[in-house]
Amino acid sequence: MSTENAFKTGFIAVVGRPNVGKSTLINALIGSKISIVSRKAQTTRHRIHGVLTQDNHQYIFVDTPGFQTRHGGAMNRMMNRVVTQTLADVDVVVHVVEAGKWSEGDENVVPLLPTSKKCILVISKVDLLKSKNDIFEFTTKILSKFPYDAIVPLSAVKGVQLDILLKEIADRLPEGEPMFEEDAMTDRSVRFITSELIREKIFRLVGDELPYASTVQIEKWDETDEGVHINACVVVERESHKPILLGAKGMHMKRIATEARQDIREMLDKPVFLEIYIKVRKGWSEKESALRDLGYE
Ligand SMILES: Nc1nc2c(ncn2[C@@H]2O[C@H](COP(=O)(O)OP(=O)(O)OP(=O)(O)O)[C@@H](O)[C@H]2O)c(=O)[nH]1
Numbered sequence: 200m201s202t203e204n205a206f207k208t209g210f211i212a213v214v215g216r217p218n219v220g221k222s223t224l225i226n227a228l229i230g231s232k233i234s235i236v237s238r239k240a241q242t243t244r245h246r247i248h249g250v251l252t253q254d255n256h257q258y259i260f261v262d263t264p265g266f267q268t269r270h271g272g273a274m275n276r277m278m279n280r281v282v283t284q285t286l287a288d289v290d291v292v293v294h295v296v297e298a299g300k301w302s303e304g305d306e307n308v309v310p311l312l313p314t315s316k317k318c319i320l321v322i323s324k325v326d327l328l329k330s331k332n333d334i335f336e337f338t339t340k341i342l343s344k345f346p347y348d349a350i351v352p353l354s355a356v357k358g359v360q361l362d363i364l365l366k367e368i369a370d371r372l373p374e375g376e377p378m379f380e381e382d383a384m385t386d387r388s389v390r391f392i393t394s395e396l397i398r399e400k401i402f403r404l405v406g407d408e409l410p411y412a413s414t415v416q417i418e419k420w421d422e423t424d425e426g427v428h429i430n431a432c433v434v435v436e437r438e439s440h441k442p443i444l445l446g447a448k449g450m451h452m453k454r455i456a457t458e459a460r461q462d463i464r465e466m467l468d469k470p471v472f473l474e475i476y477i478k479v480r481k482g483w484s485e486k487e488s489a490l491r492d493l494g495y496e
């Protein structure tokens with residue numbers, strides 16, 4: 200029997216085309232950086248849970264890779280599979296679109312939205328809109344495409360209307376006991392987030408092609424009285440990727456390591472000694488077996 204104060208727990212999938220701001224939104228909602236963000240499309244490759252427990256509710260957000268059909272390949276098939284599987288498993292769906300920017304990429308997400316579940320439309324990045332009037336026409340157009348249960352325009356970067364989104368989600372969560380500790384923020388290990396933070400720097404600092412041809416593995420993790428000693432390995436596709444990643448006089452690599460170390464230090468709240476190596480593994484992103492070896496789903 201339903202009671203007014205019963206605890207509610209549920210999974211909320213955050214889906215949308217690449218680059219609309221899904222990971223930024225989840226980080227803002229849970230108040231911690233658990234999912235990496237960059238200006239480049241397809242930054243997120245894995246399903247990542249972000250957990251928020253407040254006021255008798257446990258929200259388990261599931262960040263997903265941007266859904267896209269333009270490029271083929273094993274990596275993209277894997278990423279799209281994560282999206283469709285996540286949609287099958289959750290209680291509430293949040294479809295994120297970018298204010299004023301509807302494209303074919305968004306159009307391709309609509310047929311994936313389950314009509315049997317609660318779907319909330321989030322219009323992101325409203326801080327970039329020149330005029331608030333533009334949003335009305337834009338929203339009306341999208342509403343003709345799918346029977347969304349609610350619409351929330353918001354800005355994750357400015358923290359605008361995030362409370363409204365939480366309320367809309369809370370109204371639609373099923374009753375249930377919490378699945379994570381009250382102070383948990385993610386299901387992912389600090390080792391995984393460490394590898395992601397290094398990958399984020401590669402996405403942010405190096406070229407256009409290389410980020411998509413690289414992945415990061417943690418090879419050593421030693422905690423001592425001094426701090427944490429971490430060896431990480433960046434796996435690239437080709438020998439020719441090495442000099443690009445290193446940059447002139449190793450400048451790129453130095454910056455990647457310095458910026459990653461700062462973030463990791465902040466997360467662990469301890470001194471961090473980070474060494475990064477480069478390894479060539481031909482065609483790793485094209486082989487499903489190699490992807491599984493590297494920890495992809
Ligand atoms: N101005 C503004 N920029 C935003 C906002 N939310 C996200 N961004 C920017 O949009 C870009 C993409 O953000 P992500 O969070 O990586 O987007 P995503 O949807 O997770 O992207 P993929 O993982 O690649 O699918 C980054 O440069 C963010 O800083 C916002 O509310 N306002």
Ligand SMILES: [Mg+2]
Nearest residue numbers: 221222242243
């Ligand atoms: Mg993302």
